[in-house]
Amino acid sequence: MSITYSCKQVAVLLSQAQDEPLGMLDQAKLKFHLSICGNCRNVEQQMTQMKELMHMSFAFDDSLPDKPDKQQSAKPAAPDS
Numbered sequence: 773m774s775i776t777y778s779c780k781q782v783a784v785l786l787s788q789a790q791d792e793p794l795g796m797l798d799q800a801k802l803k804f805h806l807s808i809c810g811n812c813r814n815v816e817q818q819m820t821q822m823k824e825l826m827h828m829s830f831a832f833d834d835s836l837p838d839k840p841d842k843q844q845s846a847k848p849a850a851p852d853s
């Protein structure tokens with residue numbers, strides 16, 4: 773049994789970590805792998821960015837109470853000409 777994860781395992785763990793906190797051992801192994809593997813660092817960054825984007829869009833939804841133009845934009849616009 774290896775003390776480090778493969779890139780494949782890291783990818784799985786990273787997506788798992790989005791849903792649930794990892795165990796301490798998993799976290800340590802993950803951190804170690806990320807410290808030596810730029811490829812997985814990129815993957816982690818992308819996941820973090822995606823998470824932040826999702827949080828941002830949720831925050832936007834919260835700050836906007838039901839706006840009438842939201843429904844209007846869903847309907848086809850009447851032709852102007």
Ligand SMILES: [Zn+2]
Nearest residue numbers: 779809811812
């Ligand atoms: Zn890797």
